[in-house]
Amino acid sequence: MEIWAKSGSEYRHSTVIGQGSKNAALPLIIASIFTARRSILKNVPVELEDVGAVISSLEWLGVTVQRTNNVLSIDATTLERSNLPSQLSSASRYSLLFLGGLVGRCGVGKVGPPGGCQFGRDRGFDFHQLVLEQFGCELHQEGEWLIGRLAEQKAHEVTLPFPSVGATLQAIIFLTASNRSGIIHNAAIEPEVMDVVDFLNKSGCDINLQGDRSFSVSGYPGEGVTHAVPADRIHIATVMAYSVISNTSSVIQWDSPIDISCLTSTFSALGISVVPDPNKLRVSVDFASAGNKLDVIADVYPGFPTDAIPLVVAATIRSGQHIRFYDKVFRGRNNYLQEFVKLGAKVTIVSDREFIVDGVASLTSSDVSANDIRGSTSLLLAAIQTKSLSRIKNARQISRGYERLPLELKDKGFNVHVKNFGLNPVNKRAHLLG
CATH class of the missing domain: 3.65.10.10 (Enolpyruvate transferase domain)
Structure with a gap:
């Protein structure tokens, strides 16, 4: 399965059904x-x-x-x-x-x-x-x-x-x-x-x-x-990430809420504010509240989830921010970063737990691939920031963690197309726009 993606021309507010965790x-x-x-x-x-x-x-x-x-x-x-x-x-x-x-x-x-x-x-x-x-x-x-x-x-x-x-x-x-x-x-x-x-x-x-x-x-x-089954907090973090990328608000509807306090402080530093209602979550973007420097540290709950680190990388790769990432949970969970470098990102590997990202003005299209769910997802979120088509190979990893992500990105206004979708029928409805 492959996903081809690039930036859109007009982004819009969207409403997302929160998937079960x-x-x-x-x-x-x-x-x-x-x-x-x-x-x-x-x-x-x-x-x-x-x-x-x-x-x-x-x-x-x-x-x-x-x-x-x-x-x-x-x-x-x-x-x-x-x-x-x-x-x-x-x-x-x-x-x-x-x-x-x-x-x-x-x-x-x-x-x-x-x-x-x-x-x-x-x-x-x-x-x-x-x-x-x-x-x-x-x-x-x-x-x-x-x-x-x-x-x-x-x-x-x-x-x-x-x-x-x-x-x-x-x-x-x-x-x-x-x-x-x-x-x-x-x-x-x-x-x-x-x-x-x-x-x-x-x-x-x-x-x-x-x-x-x-x-x-x-x-x-x-x-x-x-x-x-409660709502998926990593799916919610993904919606927050592509809301930052598109600079648009989103609403996540859910039947069974989950505690997302582990996400809010880090994403608020990116300019994201979250307002929970009984049956939905409102996500809005205010870049004026974002800082120029940020430490993102993954830790066991109630710390920031390790699964969300790659999503923050993608959300900030063109922000102009200087961000230090440190993972207390897993060592060596950064193989996907060399794929970001192919896209023109500026990444410095400090150790098998720590790396630094300095935001760049633009990304260039490339063929990229990762062997885990969140690494592949972060590459897709990077690809929707390139002006010409980028290809995410081995994108079946994304279908292991998300039910409707290509459709969500399409609804937001990004250009996304799924090829060789195999056995995942949900992705058959995703289109390439433009």
Whole structure:
């Protein structure tokens, strides 16, 4: 899949339907099959490639999944298998979460190597292994398979070396699926984690946040529930970014809001103001309030999300601002920056966590590509600032994270065309303007 894009001639106010959060939907879908009941999830971004991959994994395991628009009805009364082969597991990083749940429910689980975005050196299995083995899951590897078996619980309290979202979810899902109790210290408390906690508590578990970053977990998820996936805060950050680029306001309509306080202070320094209403979010641009120098530091929640850093790069690449970026979450998540240099950006790499961007007057068209969702998205947001067509190769990465982004940019007034759209029918309606 490729996207060809360039700037438009006239930009306009636009209204956007806020999509359900991918990072909340994926663990919710996985957790739902360990309730052993029928659950209904609303506001699921079903068009996303990663979501489709996880649904395919459920069906392989013997779960009945019915789709009606953005609503999933999931019947996990019985499981036919406890293994997830590589052709399914490699489609998403979240496939790792199946391991603890399968072991907890079935006594044994086998999962092939996980996929997902390829960046940094901080995406290993170590933290997942720590919580699983301490809470009573015996692990070993055979060829490409990660294999777990239910074993005696070694500890009732585990402290994570870093508040990892994946390892926190792994621990919660394993403990509840195996009906065990435990405490997770230094846990991640991102909104997506809290949403899974809310879902499991509705289904009969007793999970409580103690202090700042400790979860006490007990109870078995024995009840099916109806639950709405919250709005995607990274999609909201993307709307903010292209609102800055077009210097126009936007309205984001949502059914299930999410806390976006982690975004507002950084984007306000770019000239973005946000006014939340009960069913929508108003985004307006005021460049007079933007500063000339800015530090953007990504950190675990409630800090600025690491996924939003590439979006800010694209939004400020022609701003004339001097911006320092530092990522406390992932090292080496900056491979996409060399693609920005092809477009004429001025980027200085300081370390595998830090880089500096000095805004330039204009960008030049080029062929660019990245191997992760947000890097590819940031390149698309850069391409819509070039006067002649730029090509984003490997743009299927964007369809892993966004349901309608090419259409949103078209509605805003940018020139966008999707080629070789493959299996993502939403993108078939995007056009090249002019």
